[in-house]
Amino acid sequence: MNAKMKLFSYNFVDSPIHRLSGLTKLICFMLLTSTVMYSYDIRIVLVVMLFSLYILKISRIRFSQIRMMIIYVLIFLLTNAVISFFFSPEQGVEIYRTRHVIANLYGSLKLTWEQLFYQVTKFFKYASVVPLGIIFLLTTDPSEFASSLNGVKVNFKASYAFALTLRYFPDIQRNYHDISQAQQARGLDLSHKAKPMDRFKYALLIIIPLIFSTLDRIEMISNAMDLRGFAKSKTRTWYTYRKLQRRDYGAIAVSLLILFVTAGISVFINHGRFYNPFI
Amino acid sequence: MNDHAIIEFKDFSFQYFSQAEPTLLDINLKIFPGEKILIVGPSGSGKSTLGRCLNGLIPFSYKGVLKGSLMINGIETTSLDIFSLSKLIGTVLQDSDGQFVGLTVGEDIAFALENDNVDHAEMHARVTDVARMVDMQNWLTSSPYELSGGQKQRTSLAGVLIDDVPILLFDEPLANLDPATGKTAIEIIDDIHNNSHKTVIIIEHRLEDVLHRNIDRVIVINEGRIIADMDAHALVSSKVLKETGIREPLYVTALKYAAIQVTPDMHPGHITSLDLAGTKDSLKAWYKAILPDDKINTNPSILMMKNISFSYDGVHNVLEDINFDIREGEMVSIIGRNGAGKSTLSKLLCGFEKEDQGSILFKGNDIKSLTIRERAELIGLVMQNPNQMISKPMIIDEIALGLRLRNVAEEEITPRVEKVLKICGLAPFKDWPISALSYGQKKRVTIASILVLDPKIIILDEPTAGQDFRHYTEIMNFLVEINKRGVTIILITHDMHLMLEYTPRSIVLSRGRKIADTLASVVLTDANVIEEANLKETSLFKLAQLAGIKDGTGFVQGFIDYEKGMRNV
Numbered sequence: 001m002n003a004k005m006k007l008f009s010y011n012f013v014d015s016p017i018h019r020l021s022g023l024t025k026l027i028c029f030m031l032l033t034s035t036v037m038y039s040y041d042i043r044i045v046l047v048v049m050l051f052s053l054y055i056l057k058i059s060r061i062r063f064s065q066i067r068m069m070i071i072y073v074l075i076f077l078l079t080n081a082v083i084s085f086f087f088s089p090e091q092g093v094e095i096y097r098t099r100h101v102i103a104n105l106y107g108s109l110k111l112t113w114e115q116l117f118y119q120v121t122k123f124f125k126y127a128s129v130v131p132l133g134i135i136f137l138l139t140t141d142p143s144e145f146a147s148s149l150n151g152v153k154v155n156f157k158a159s160y161a162f163a164l165t166l167r168y169f170p171d172i173q174r175n176y177h178d179i180s181q182a183q184q185a186r187g188l189d190l191s192h193k194a195k196p197m198d199r200f201k202y203a204l205l206i207i208i209p210l211i212f213s214t215l216d217r218i219e220m221i222s223n224a225m226d227l228r229g230f231a232k233s234k235t236r237t238w239y240t241y242r243k244l245q246r247r248d249y250g251a252i253a254v255s256l257l258i259l260f261v262t263a264g265i266s267v268f269i270n271h272g273r274f275y276n277p278f279i
Numbered sequence: 280m281n282d283h284a285i286i287e288f289k290d291f292s293f294q295y296f297s298q299a300e301p302t303l304l305d306i307n308l309k310i311f312p313g314e315k316i317l318i319v320g321p322s323g324s325g326k327s328t329l330g331r332c333l334n335g336l337i338p339f340s341y342k343g344v345l346k347g348s349l350m351i352n353g354i355e356t357t358s359l360d361i362f363s364l365s366k367l368i369g370t371v372l373q374d375s376d377g378q379f380v381g382l383t384v385g386e387d388i389a390f391a392l393e394n395d396n397v398d399h400a401e402m403h404a405r406v407t408d409v410a411r412m413v414d415m416q417n418w419l420t421s422s423p424y425e426l427s428g429g430q431k432q433r434t435s436l437a438g439v440l441i442d443d444v445p446i447l448l449f450d451e452p453l454a455n456l457d458p459a460t461g462k463t464a465i466e467i468i469d470d471i472h473n474n475s476h477k478t479v480i481i482i483e484h485r486l487e488d489v490l491h492r493n494i495d496r497v498i499v500i501n502e503g504r505i506i507a508d509m510d511a512h513a514l515v516s517s518k519v520l521k522e523t524g525i526r527e528p529l530y531v532t533a534l535k536y537a538a539i540q541v542t543p544d545m546h547p548g549h550i551t552s553l554d555l556a557g558t559k560d561s562l563k564a565w566y567k568a569i570l571p572d573d574k575i576n577t578n579p580s581i582l583m584m585k586n587i588s589f590s591y592d593g594v595h596n597v598l599e600d601i602n603f604d605i606r607e608g609e610m611v612s613i614i615g616r617n618g619a620g621k622s623t624l625s626k627l628l629c630g631f632e633k634e635d636q637g638s639i640l641f642k643g644n645d646i647k648s649l650t651i652r653e654r655a656e657l658i659g660l661v662m663q664n665p666n667q668m669i670s671k672p673m674i675i676d677e678i679a680l681g682l683r684l685r686n687v688a689e690e691e692i693t694p695r696v697e698k699v700l701k702i703c704g705l706a707p708f709k710d711w712p713i714s715a716l717s718y719g720q721k722k723r724v725t726i727a728s729i730l731v732l733d734p735k736i737i738i739l740d741e742p743t744a745g746q747d748f749r750h751y752t753e754i755m756n757f758l759v760e761i762n763k764r765g766v767t768i769i770l771i772t773h774d775m776h777l778m779l780e781y782t783p784r785s786i787v788l789s790r791g792r793k794i795a796d797t798l799a800s801v802v803l804t805d806a807n808v809i810e811e812a813n814l815k816e817t818s819l820f821k822l823a824q825l826a827g828i829k830d831g832t833g834f835v836q837g838f839i840d841y842e843k844g845m846r847n848v
C-alpha cells in the first residue's frame with residue numbers, strides 16, 4: 001500500500017496516548033488549548049508547548065506524517081506575524097506600557113523590545129496548539145471517539161456522522177489523487193506556472209468528478225446502514241466503547257492542574273493575562 | 280420443505296417516481312423455506328429492484344408506486360418497516376467496500392447489534408462467534424484497507440449472519456471479485472446454506488460462476504417480468520438465455536458450436552453434473568475441424584518495459600524486474616490478483632510515478648523525460664469508473680477538454696471532436712448533457728475524451744466491470760473497432776471471458792513479478808498460473824477432459840479461434 005495514503009489519518013500504534021479514551025483526549029485537548037489561548041505568559045506557553053511536544057514524542061507519531069502540515073502552519077504563523085507587525089507596530093508598547101526601541105525601521109516605524117516580546121509570545125501561543133491538535137487527530141480512533149461523544153450525550157447520529165467522515169477520509173484522499181492524475185494526463189497543469197484563475201478552474205476539473213464519485217458511494221453506504229438497522233431506536237451501543245480508566249482520569253487531572261496553575265499565576269502573580277518583564 | 284411460501288409475490292408491480300414505465304410488472308413468485316434461488320437478468324431488467332422490494336429499501340429509500348402484494352413469512356411487507364424487515368432478510372450488497380461501515384472488521388460485524396442496543400460484553404462474544412463462522416476471527420482488529428476483496432465480503436456476510444435471519448439476499452455478490460475469490464464466495468454461500476437451512480436468494484448475471492455449486496431454481500427476469508422459472512439444467516438447454524442476453528456457460532456454448540443438442544437429460548446445468556454420453560465424438564470432430572488462427576503479430580515494437588523495478592516506500596518493491604514487449608496493434612490483457620502491481624504498472628506507463636530502475640521504451644525511445652501531459656499524447660488511460668473522469672456537463676465539452684487544455688485552436692478542435700464522436704457512435708448524442716447517458720455511453724465518452732488526443736496506446740482499467748453480457752459485448756466490440764484502426768490496447772482485467780475472447784495474449788503479474796506472458800488459452804489452463812493469479816480454470820478445459828480430449832489447452836485455443844472465425848465472417 002502507498003505509504004503516503006496514511007499521511008493524515010488515524011493510525012493504530014500501541015502507545016500510552018493511543019490507549020487513552022477518545023473522550024479523555026478531547027477533554028485534555030480543550031483544557032490545554034484554553035490554557036494557552038487564555039494566557040499571554042510566555043513561560044506558561046513554553047511549558048505547555050514543551051509538554052505537548054513530549055506527548056507528541058511518546059505517542060510515536062512520525063515526523064514524516066506531519067511535516068507538510070507543520071510547514072503550512074509555520075508559513076501561516078510567520079506571515080501572520082509580519083502582517084500584524086505592520087498593522088499595529090505599537091501593540092506591545094500599549095500592553096506593557098514601556099518603550100525600548102531596538103531599531104528605527106522606516107519613518108515612524110520602530111521595532112521595540114515590547115513588540116518583539118509580544119509577538120514572540122503570540123507566535124508560541126498559536127504554535128503550541130498545533131502539536132495538541134495533531135496528537136488528538138492522529139491518535140484517536142474515530143469510532144471510539146464517536147462512542148465517547150455519544151457517552152457525553154452528544155446525539156449519536158451526529159457522533160456517527162463524524163466518525164464516518166474520518167472513516168472515509170483516506171478513501172476520498174486516494175480518489176482525489178487518482179482523479180487528479182488522470183486529469184493531468186488530459187493536460188491539466190497543476191504546477192505553479194498556471195495563472196491563479198486557471199488554477200481555480202482546473203481545481204474544479206478534479207473536484208467535480210470527485211463529488212460525483214463520492215455521491216455514488218454515499219448512496220451505497222446509507223443503504224448499507226439502513227439495511228442493518230441504523231437509527232432504528234433512539235439510542236445505540238458501541239462496539240468500540242471504552243470505559244474511562246484510571247489513566248484517563250489521570251490525564252484529565254494533569255490537564256486540569258495545568259489550567260488551574262495558569263489561572264493562579266494569572267490572578268495572583270501577573271494580575272492579568274499578560275506577563276510583563278519590562279516593569 | 281414445507282408448503283408455506285416464505286416469500287410470495289402476487290400480481291406485484293412497482294414503478295419508481297422518477298421513471299415513466301414500471302420497473303416490475305405482474306410478478307408472481309413463491310419461494311419456499313430453505314430454497315436456494317438464483318435470480319438472473321440483464322442490466323435494467325428489474326432484478327435489483329426486486330431485491331430492493333424484498334429488503335425494504337423500496338419503499339424506505341426509493342419511492343414509487345407499488346401494486347399487488349408481497350408477503351414475507353405471511354406478513355404483508357407494506358405493513359413492515361425496513362428495520363423489522365432486516366430481521367427477516369439479511370442483505371449482502373454488491374460492493375463489499377462500500378458497505379464496510381465500521382473502521383475494523385469487528386466493528387463492522389457488530390453494526391447491527393450496536394443499533395439494537397446489545398450490551399457491550401454480549402456483543403463482543405457474538406461478534407467473535409460469527410467471525411469464526413466465516414473464518415475471520417483473526418482479523419477482528421484489521422481495517423478495510425488491510426483486507427482482500429474476499430475478506431471484505433466475508434465480513435459483510437458475517438455482519439448479516441449476526442442477526443440469525445431466516446432469509447439471506449445476495450445482490451451481485453461476484454461483481455467486484457476476481458475469479459478465484461468469486462468461486463470461494465459461491466462455496467461459502469453454499470456451505471452456509473447447507474449448514475443453516477436458511478433461504479438463500481442470489482441476484483447475479485454471471486450465471487456460470489454461480490452455477491459452480493447447486494441452485495434449486497433459477498428465475499429469469501427481463502423487462503420487468505419473470506420469463507422463466509426452472510432448474511439450471513432446463514435453463515441452459517432452453518433459448519431463454521440467448522433471448523435475454525445473458526451469457527450461457529462457456530462449455531454450453533462449445534457444445535452448441537459442435538452442433539450438439541443440449542437437453543436437460545445431459546444435466547448441463549453444472550459442468551460437474553454434465554453427462555456427455557453419446558456426444559463425445561461430435562465434440563472431438565468439431566475440435567479437429569477448427570482452423571487454427573495462425574496470424575502472428577509481426578509489427579514492430581511499440582511499448583517495451585526493460586528491467587523495471589519500483590517501490591513506493593523505498594523498501595518494498597511493488598514491481599520487480601518487469602520485462603515485456605508489446606507490438607503495434609496488439610490487444611493485450613494484464614492480469615493478476617489485487618495488489619499484484621497492475622495499477623502501479625499503468626501509473627508508471629502514464630508517468631504518474633517514476634520507475635526506480637529500468638526503462639520504458641516507446642517505439643525504441645526512452646520516455647523517461649516526458650511529462651505526464653506529453654505521455655498522454657502517446658499513452659492514454661481510461662479509468663474504471665467513468666464518474667471519476669467526467670468533469671463537464673456537456674458531451675462535446677468533455678471530449679474537447681484535453682484539446683482545450685492544450686490550447687489547440689477551436690477551428691481544429693471541432694473537426695477532431697466530431698470525428699471521435701462518429702467513431703464512438705456518439706454522434707447522435709452530440710448535444711446531450713452527460714447526465715442523460717447510460718453507464719455504457721458514459722464509458723464511451725471517457726474513451727472518446729482520451730481518443731481525441733490521438734494516443735497510439737490506450738490502457739483501460741476493468742473496462743467491463745459490472746456490465747451485463749450485452750453491454751460487455753458492446754464495449755468490447757467498440758474496442759476491437761478502435762484496435763482495428765491501429766490503436767494498441769492494453770486491458771487491465773479480472774474477467775476471464777474477456778481474456779479468452781478478446782486478448783490473444785495475457786501478461787500475468789503476481790507479487791510484483793511477471794509470471795507469465797503467453798496465450799490466454801495457456802494462462803487459463805496452467806494450474807500454477809491460475810493459483811498464483813487468483814484465476815479459475817476455464818470450464819472449457821474441464822469439458823475437454825470430460826470428452827477425453829488430451830490437449831486441453833489446444834481445445835481452449837480451438838474454441839477461441841472458432842469464435843474469432845465466426846466474428847470475422
